[in-house]
Amino acid sequence: MDAPSSTPSRQGPPGTTVVLADDHLVVRAGMRLLLAQDPAFQIVAESATVPDTLDAVRRTRPRVLVLDLTMAGQSSLPMIPELLTVSPGTRILVLTMQEDPAFAREALRTGAAGYLLKEAAAEELRAAVHQVAGGATYVQPVLGARLAVETPGPVDQETLTAREAEVLSLLALGHTNQEIAQRLYVSVRTVETHRARIRDKLGKDTRAELIAAARERGLVT
Structure with missing residues (x-):
C-alpha cells in the first residue's frame, strides 16, 4: 500500500460545500467557526447521528463530509460505502480522536479520502478539507508515517483490525x-x-x- 499524501494544500475549488457530522454540538460549532474563516467553504448541513448524516448527504450532495467515527454510540465506519453510493461526488474526511492506525487504514480502505485527529491545529483542518475537496488524499503526517511502516500480518498475533x-x-x-x-x-x-x-x-x-x-x-x- 502506497503511503497516502500528507502535504497540506492551500488550494481548493471555490464554493466547496461541506457537511459537518459529529454528535458533540461544541465540536460542530468549533469546526463551523474555523471553516467559516475561509470564504471557499459553505456549510450546508450538520448532523449528530449516523442516520441523520446519511440523510444530510443524500439531500445536499456536499463536496466534503467531515465525519466523526462514532456518533451517538454508533460507528460510522460501516456507513462510508453507503454514503459514497448515495453521493458519489462527496469526499469524506474522517475527523476523530482515534489515533490507532488500524482505524485510519480501514477508513481509507472503505472509501474515505482523509483521516485527521481532533487534536490537529485549526489551519491543518482547513488545509485537509481543501486537499480532499481538490481530489487528493490527506492523512495527518504522524499517522501517514505509521501507515507507511506498519504492515499487520500473522506474525503479530495481537494486531486487531x-x-x-x-x-x-x-x-x-x-x-x-x-x-x-x-x-x-x-x-x-x-x-x-x-x-x-x-x-x-x-x-x-x-x-x-x-x-x-x-x-x-x-x-x-
Missing part, C-alpha cells in the same frame, strides 16, 4: 452479540466471527479479560 477493535470495545462495555450486531449493521454471526478472532489473537474471552485488553489499547476508559 479496526472492526475487531470496535467489537472488543463494545464487548468490554458489556454489550451482547445481538446489540453489537445492531450497532455495527452486521449479522450476529459476523460478530461471533470477530469475537472468535479476538479470542484467538489475544487469548482472552471473559468479560474481565476483555475489559483489561480494551483498556490496554485505549478503547475504553
Whole structure:
C-alpha cells in the first residue's frame, strides 16, 4: 500500500460545500467557526447521528463530509460505502480522536479520502478539507508515517483490525452479540466471527479479560 499524501494544500475549488457530522454540538460549532474563516467553504448541513448524516448527504450532495467515527454510540465506519453510493461526488474526511492506525487504514480502505485527529491545529483542518475537496488524499503526517511502516500480518498475533477493535470495545462495555450486531449493521454471526478472532489473537474471552485488553489499547476508559 502506497503511503497516502500528507502535504497540506492551500488550494481548493471555490464554493466547496461541506457537511459537518459529529454528535458533540461544541465540536460542530468549533469546526463551523474555523471553516467559516475561509470564504471557499459553505456549510450546508450538520448532523449528530449516523442516520441523520446519511440523510444530510443524500439531500445536499456536499463536496466534503467531515465525519466523526462514532456518533451517538454508533460507528460510522460501516456507513462510508453507503454514503459514497448515495453521493458519489462527496469526499469524506474522517475527523476523530482515534489515533490507532488500524482505524485510519480501514477508513481509507472503505472509501474515505482523509483521516485527521481532533487534536490537529485549526489551519491543518482547513488545509485537509481543501486537499480532499481538490481530489487528493490527506492523512495527518504522524499517522501517514505509521501507515507507511506498519504492515499487520500473522506474525503479530495481537494486531486487531479496526472492526475487531470496535467489537472488543463494545464487548468490554458489556454489550451482547445481538446489540453489537445492531450497532455495527452486521449479522450476529459476523460478530461471533470477530469475537472468535479476538479470542484467538489475544487469548482472552471473559468479560474481565476483555475489559483489561480494551483498556490496554485505549478503547475504553
